[in-house]
Amino acid sequence: xxxxxxxxxxxxxxxxxxxxxxxxxxxxxxxxxxxxxxxxxxxxxxxxxxxxxxxxxxxxxxxxxxxxxxxxxxxxxxxxxxxxxxxxxxxxxxxxxxxxxxxxxxxxxxxxxxxxxxxxxxxxxxxxxxxxxxxxxxxxxxxxxxxxxxxxxxxxxxxxxxxxxxxxxxxxxxxxxxxxxxxxxxxxxxxxxxxxxxxxxxxxxxxxxxxxxxxxxxxxxxxxxxxxxxxxxxxxxxxxxxxxxxxxxxx
Amino acid sequence: xxxxxxxxxxxxxxxxxxxxxxxxxxxxxxxxxxxxxxxxxxxxxxxxxxxxxxxxxxxxxxxxxxxxxxxxxxxxxxxxxxxxxxxxxxxxxxxxxxxxxxxxxxxxxxxxxxxxxxxxxxxxxxxxxxxxxxxxxxxxxxxxxxxxxxxxxxxxxxxxxxxxxxxxxxxxxxxxxxxxxxxxxxxxxxxxxxxxxxxxxxxxxxxxxxxxxxxxxxxxxxxxxxxxxxxxxxxxxxxxxxxxxxxxxxxxxxxxxxxxxxxxxxxxxxxxxxxxxxxxxxxxxxxxxxxxxxxxxxxxxxxxxxxxxxxxxxxxxxxxxxxxxxxxxxxxx
Numbered sequence: 331x332x333x334x335x336x337x338x339x340x341x342x343x344x345x346x347x348x349x350x351x352x353x354x355x356x357x358x359x360x361x362x363x364x365x366x367x368x369x370x371x372x373x374x375x376x377x378x379x380x381x382x383x384x385x386x387x388x389x390x391x392x393x394x395x396x397x398x399x400x401x402x403x404x405x406x407x408x409x410x411x412x413x414x415x416x417x418x419x420x421x422x423x424x425x426x427x428x429x430x431x432x433x434x435x436x437x438x439x440x441x442x443x444x445x446x447x448x449x450x451x452x453x454x455x456x457x458x459x460x461x462x463x464x465x466x467x468x469x470x471x472x473x474x475x476x477x478x479x480x481x482x483x484x485x486x487x488x489x490x491x492x493x494x495x496x497x498x499x500x501x502x503x504x505x506x507x508x509x510x511x512x513x514x515x516x517x518x519x520x521x522x523x524x525x526x527x528x529x530x531x532x533x534x535x536x537x538x539x540x541x542x543x544x545x546x547x548x549x550x551x552x553x554x555x556x557x558x559x560x561x562x563x564x565x566x567x568x569x570x571x572x573x574x575x576x577x578x579x580x581x
Numbered sequence: 582x583x584x585x586x587x588x589x590x591x592x593x594x595x596x597x598x599x600x601x602x603x604x605x606x607x608x609x610x611x612x613x614x615x616x617x618x619x620x621x622x623x624x625x626x627x628x629x630x631x632x633x634x635x636x637x638x639x640x641x642x643x644x645x646x647x648x649x650x651x652x653x654x655x656x657x658x659x660x661x662x663x664x665x666x667x668x669x670x671x672x673x674x675x676x677x678x679x680x681x682x683x684x685x686x687x688x689x690x691x692x693x694x695x696x697x698x699x700x701x702x703x704x705x706x707x708x709x710x711x712x713x714x715x716x717x718x719x720x721x722x723x724x725x726x727x728x729x730x731x732x733x734x735x736x737x738x739x740x741x742x743x744x745x746x747x748x749x750x751x752x753x754x755x756x757x758x759x760x761x762x763x764x765x766x767x768x769x770x771x772x773x774x775x776x777x778x779x780x781x782x783x784x785x786x787x788x789x790x791x792x793x794x795x796x797x798x799x800x801x802x803x804x805x806x807x808x809x810x811x812x813x814x815x816x817x818x819x820x821x822x823x824x825x826x827x828x829x830x831x832x833x834x835x836x837x838x839x840x841x842x843x844x845x846x847x848x849x850x851x852x853x854x855x856x857x858x859x860x861x862x863x864x865x866x867x868x869x870x871x872x873x874x875x876x877x878x879x880x881x882x883x884x885x886x887x888x889x890x891x892x893x894x895x896x897x898x899x900x901x902x903x904x905x906x907x908x909x910x911x912x913x914x
Contacts, residue, residue: 430788439799
């Protein structure tokens with residue numbers, strides 16, 4: 331479905347990052363095309379989280395380039411807010427939401443609309459939240475004044491993904507989106523991703539340990555091993571044997 | 582099965598939660614009824630309630646300062662020392678610059694708060710330890726600067742003695758009496774409510790208490806925010822110090838000793854978990870009022886001061902045992 335010869339929406343080239351002398355990521359490279367779901371898989375400590383944090387602007391890489399829409403992101407603009415402006419949003423595992431706050435607050439996190447400069451524009455937040463929930467076909471979230479900690483895991487993840495797409499971002503990074511969810515909620519979140527991709531043409535970068543899920547959702551799969559992005563697979567060329575070998579042995 | 586037992590019992594989880602929300606209101610009603618029953622008209626008199634209305638504002642303002650800090654999950658135990666420091670600088674300001682110099686007291690409070698915030702955020706020292714150190718340092722500074730003597734606010738310009746500094750400010754003394762102090766407290770309370778419940782700043786207090794890592798990840802500068810929170814709390818302490826100066830008629834080096842504990846108790850009686858993330862201005866007012874009423878009621882009932890401290894401690898534990906919603910708090914430590 332993707333024209334692989336077209337210029338990629340996002341191109342990550344030979345990105346490296348160390349923390350206190352320990353190299354977490356070495357020569358991380360991948361391309362992401364418009365409307366594509368790219369999975370990044372690898373065992374724990376393989377550098378997946380570092381790679382996505384670099385892409386999201388939360389870490390500045392020691393070396394390497396990030397090119398968006400053919401233009402290189404200058405080092406000075408390597409921050410979360412700049413990457414958000416460029417249309418990259420992340421749904422972090424366990425770290426996406428503020429549990430004691432409402433669904434509208436979480437949807438508007440970091441972008442709270444103001445009235446008269448200092449007041450919260452509660453009305454705007456509520457109406458936009460209803461709009462986004464309707465877009466996502468999420469009908470189970472009714473009471474917008476409740477803290478999200480009182481909602482189910484699936485509802486919370488819907489809101490987290492809703493926040494990522496609500497601001498018209500082109501690329502959404504999902505970090506283990508269903509690791510904490512049961513089978514029904516996992517199916518709900520997967521449906522949401524498919525739906526958003528189809529309707530909005532959003533690209534997704536999916537980090538997941540669930541290889542069945544990766545095969546259900548991803549068009550291409552990048553395997554990281556010991557901090558190196560070692561192999562790239564297309565969905566149809568994958569057998570689970572080869573994928574598992576690549577993940578565990580780096581082959 | 583569990584559903585039927587739950588619906589049969591009177592205290593369903595939903596009802597328990599509603600009840601918890603009302604604990605501060607129930608507690609204050611019971612306290613009032615109890616002292617009315619014990620002491621009758623000596624407690625339930627206009628005169629006594631006027632006295633309570635004069636006693637509560639300073640504690641209430643300090644509780645507001647504490648509420649801001651506690652909502653973010655930190656604590657400020659330096660506010661008693663800050664109160665003495667700010668009151669002293671307020672009085673000095675009036676000696677130096679006339680009536681408008683009182684503003685120096687509010688600013689001094691803000692300065693101490695800002696220093697707290699800077700140490701906590703930049704040196705990454707926990708708020709409890711930082712403000713404990715500041716409690717000791719600021720109190721010592723007050724004693725050094727004041728040389729152990731007080732500055733008095735007087736009704737006229739006739740100075741008392743040669744050693745005593747005094748400022749003639751009848752207007753300030755009248756601000757410390759019943760209708761004025763009460764109106765001032767009501768206005769500040771209204772501002773605080775709007776600030777805490779309706780502004781982006783107030784909302785962010787709760788969010789930082791909920792999960793500050795998430796806020797950093799979306800690009801909010803939590804470090805700068807925390808410095809502002811402690812500075813804002815300090816300004817509120819400075820205001821409380823000026824009110825205390827008006828009410829007590831003097832800035833003494835001993836002012837506000839141990840009052841930080843009362844402020845924390847008032848916040849806790851108002852049902853705010855000290856772990857942060859939640860809080861209520863109205864309930865904090867109720868908490869401060871409850872504390873004042875219990876002190877006052879026990880005194881009228883003839884309970885010796887040391888025993889009334891025991892009663893206050895027991896009340897605090899009881900109120901929090903009932904009102905703290907443990908499902909909202911992950912870990913108790």
